[in-house]
Amino acid sequence: MHVAPVRQWSALLPPAMSIAGLALVLGHVAISGGGPEADEGTAARLWWLLMGAQVPIVAWFAVTWLRRAPRAALVVLALQAAAVVANLAAVRYFNL
Numbered sequence: 001m002h003v004a005p006v007r008q009w010s011a012l013l014p015p016a017m018s019i020a021g022l023a024l025v026l027g028h029v030a031i032s033g034g035g036p037e038a039d040e041g042t043a044a045r046l047w048w049l050l051m052g053a054q055v056p057i058v059a060w061f062a063v064t065w066l067r068r069a070p071r072a073a074l075v076v077l078a079l080q081a082a083a084v085v086a087n088l089a090a091v092r093y094f095n096l
Contacts, residue, residue: 005069010061011076014054018083021050025090034094044096051087054080 005011028043058080065073 005061005065005072005076008061008065010057010064011080014058014061014080015083017050017054018080018087021047021087022083022090024050025087025094025096028096029094034096036095047087047091051084054084 024043024047028041058077061080062073062077065076
């Protein structure tokens with residue numbers, strides 16, 4: 001039985017968390033505008049939790065799937081990396 005790594009929870013959860021983080025950043029900018037604040041609020045703390053919680057999930061995926069299906073696993077890891085870079089770019093662009 002061959003299971004595609006793309007259909008695993010460890011492949012789907014980190015991009016979903018990155019999309020949620022990006023939505024959080026864009027929602028924060030829409031509501032209160034860009035620029036630094038005196039104290040990081042709830043949105044910033046939730047964003048940090050979403051980004052940090054991805055690390056062990058991505059590591060689990062890499063350890064599990066890079067040996068079994070290296071080409072498909074690298075595609076998934078590239079997608080996950082692009083989602084994180086999109087988040088970091090949004091935070092940098094809006095100077096949050």
